[in-house]
Amino acid sequence: MVEASRDVVFDGVTKRYDDGTVAVHTLDLTVDAGEFLVLLGPSGCGKSTTLRMLAGLEEVTAGEIRIGGARVNDLPPGARGLGMVFQSYALYPHMTVADNLSFGLRMARRGERLAAAEINERVDEAVDMLGLATELVKKPRDLSGGQRQRVAIGRALVRRPKVLLMDEPLSNLDAKLRGQMRIELRRLHERHGTTTIYVTHDQVEAMTLADRIAVLDGGRLQQHASPLTAYHEPANAFVASFLGTPPMNLIDGVAGNGRFVAGELEFPLPVHLAHANGPCTYGIRPEEVAVVQDGASAEVVGVERLGGESVYHLQVAGHSIKALWRRQDLAAPNIDLAVDSAVIFPASSES
Numbered sequence: 001m002v003e004a005s006r007d008v009v010f011d012g013v014t015k016r017y018d019d020g021t022v023a024v025h026t027l028d029l030t031v032d033a034g035e036f037l038v039l040l041g042p043s044g045c046g047k048s049t050t051l052r053m054l055a056g057l058e059e060v061t062a063g064e065i066r067i068g069g070a071r072v073n074d075l076p077p078g079a080r081g082l083g084m085v086f087q088s089y090a091l092y093p094h095m096t097v098a099d100n101l102s103f104g105l106r107m108a109r110r111g112e113r114l115a116a117a118e119i120n121e122r123v124d125e126a127v128d129m130l131g132l133a134t135e136l137v138k139k140p141r142d143l144s145g146g147q148r149q150r151v152a153i154g155r156a157l158v159r160r161p162k163v164l165l166m167d168e169p170l171s172n173l174d175a176k177l178r179g180q181m182r183i184e185l186r187r188l189h190e191r192h193g194t195t196t197i198y199v200t201h202d203q204v205e206a207m208t209l210a211d212r213i214a215v216l217d218g219g220r221l222q223q224h225a226s227p228l229t230a231y232h233e234p235a236n237a238f239v240a241s242f243l244g245t246p247p248m249n250l251i252d253g254v255a256g257n258g259r260f261v262a263g264e265l266e267f268p269l270p271v272h273l274a275h276a277n278g279p280c281t282y283g284i285r286p287e288e289v290a291v292v293q294d295g296a297s298a299e300v301v302g303v304e305r306l307g308g309e310s311v312y313h314l315q316v317a318g319h320s321i322k323a324l325w326r327r328q329d330l331a332a333p334n335i336d337l338a339v340d341s342a343v344i345f346p347a348s349s350e351s
Contacts, residue, residue: 006033006067006068006081006162006163006195007030007031007032007033007067007068007069007195008030008031008054008065008066008067008163008195008197009029009030009031009064009065009066010027010028010029010030010050010054010063010065011028011063011064011065011066012026012027012028012062012063012064013026013027013028013050013053013060013062013063013064013065014026014027014060014061014062014063015046015049015050015053015058015059015060015061015219016061016062022219023046023049023219024046024049024050024053024219025046025218025219025220026062026063026220027046027050027063027220027221028221029214029221029224031163031195031197032195033068033195034193034194034195035195035196035211035212036186036189036196036198036209036210036211037196037197037198037210037211037212037213037214038197038198038199038200038205038206038209038210038212038213038214039051039197039198039199039200039214039216040200040201040203040206040210040213040214040215040216040242041201041215041216041217041222041242042201042217042242043201045216045217045218045219046216046218046219046220047199047200047201047216048167048168048199049219050199050216051165051167051197051199053065054067054072054080054082054163054165054197055077055080055082055084055165056072056075056076056077056080056082057077060073067080067081067082067162067163068162080162080163081161081162081163082161082162082163082164082165083156083157083159083161083163083164083165083194084156084164084165084166084167085149085152085153085156085164085165085166085167085169086152086167086169087167087168087169087171087172088172089140089148089149089151089152089172090152091140091148091151091152091155092140093139093140093141094139095139095140096136096137096138096139097132097135097136097137097138097139097140097143097151098123098136098137100140100151100155101123101126101127101151101154101155101158102119102120102122102123102158103155104155104158104159105119105122105158105159106119119158122158122160123154123158125158126154126157126158127154129154129157129188129191129192130150130151130153130154130184130188131150132147132150132151132154135147135151144177145172145173145174145177146173146177146180146181149169149170149172149173149181150184152169153169153185153188157188157192157194161194162195163194163195163196163197164194164195164196164197165196165197166185166196166197166198166199167199168199168200168201169181169198170182170200170202170205171200171202178205182205182208182209185198185209186208186209189209198210203242203243203244203245204245206227206243207227207231207243208227210226210227211226212224212225212226212227213225213226213227213230215230215235215238215239215242215243217238217242222235222236222238222239223235223236223239230243231243231244234248234283237250237281237283240283244285244286246286246311246322246324247286247322248283248284248285248286249283249284249285249286249289249320249321249322250281250282250283251265251281251282251283251284251319251321252279252280252281253265253279253280253281253282254278254279254280255269255273255276255277255278255280255282256276256277256278258274258275260276260280260282262282262317262319263317263318263319264317264318265296265316265317265318265319267296284321285324286311286322286323286324287324287326289314289321289322289323289324290323296316296317297316297317297342297343298314298315298316298321298342298343299314299315299340299341299342299343300312300313300314300337300338300339300340300341300342300343301313301314301315301320301339301340302339303337303338303339305336308326308327309324309325309326309327310324310325310336311323311324311325312324312325312337314343
């Protein structure tokens with residue numbers, strides 16, 4: 001087992017480049033010991049820069065980073081007790097799986113190098129956890145993408161790091177392998193308990209892997225919460241639109257007198273929003289959109305048929321709305337609306 005996991009604290013951390021670009025703005029974020037935190041956001045939001053500052057690969061312009069209570073701003077990468085897994089597997093092509101797993105331990109400085117028996121024990125533990133026992137004498141070219149990624153993860157784990165950093169480690173895999181690796185990574189974390197910080201732009205990965213998500217946009221922290229809290233109680237319109245497949249429908253309009261008006265579209269507000277007043281953005285999840293008897297006329301302008309569910313793209317009074325239909329009851333009739341179908345968008349407080 002690894003040594004006790006450590007907490008990570010970003011205290012007012014800022015990264016400003018020489019050209020004046022600010023990649024990360026005054027980040028305050030705590031990652032609890034043993035937690036699996038996902039840094040989530042679009043390209044250019046600052047998530048990889050945040051990880052690189054923690055790893056010591058980027059200098060911190062302002063603020064402080066602490067691991068286990070110790071300030072690490074000025075420590076070199078090798079002295080921070082971190083393990084890293086990158087998007088590229090970065091395996092040594094001329095070495096076997098066994099040699100790739102043990103190389104970092106064997107190359108440690110003389111005073112820090114483990115005994116051969118201890119190195120072998122750690123490698124055996126990683127091989128057992130990652131299901132690599134039959135691959136030890138193979139070289140990376142003989143492995144599948146999923147196997148190569150497991151070797152890269154194992155190489156980080158044998159060091160028994162205080163904190164494990166992962167920078168989009170599954171992005172090179174196909175959809176099936178990504179699904180399998182998500183399950184394996186979560187299982188490994190539950191067994192190993194290492195504090196893990198994982199960077200991705202894939203909200204499915206974030207929702208399935210994380211204990212908590214830190215959503216970033218424009219270098220600023222937008223929300224730090226559990227995946228379901230961020231989904232059901234988004235802190236702002238950006239988080240609401242970023243989480244969810246398809247994303248939440250957002251309609252700009254005006255609230256007043258218990259009603260929401262956006263051009264020709266008008267409907268009563270739900271009870272908990274009845275007192276809203278003034279310009280606002282109304283959000284509705286695609287899975288909450290229904291076809292009903294009374295409401296606003298809508299036209300189906302596009303259909304994505306995905307097997308067990310379909311996404312309908314509706315045009316409602318000049319607004320684009322996505323509706324997600326899932327067949328919940330096998331005995332119920334299948335709904336398959338064609339493009340140019342006319343339907344009714346719910347204009348009531350139940351929407």
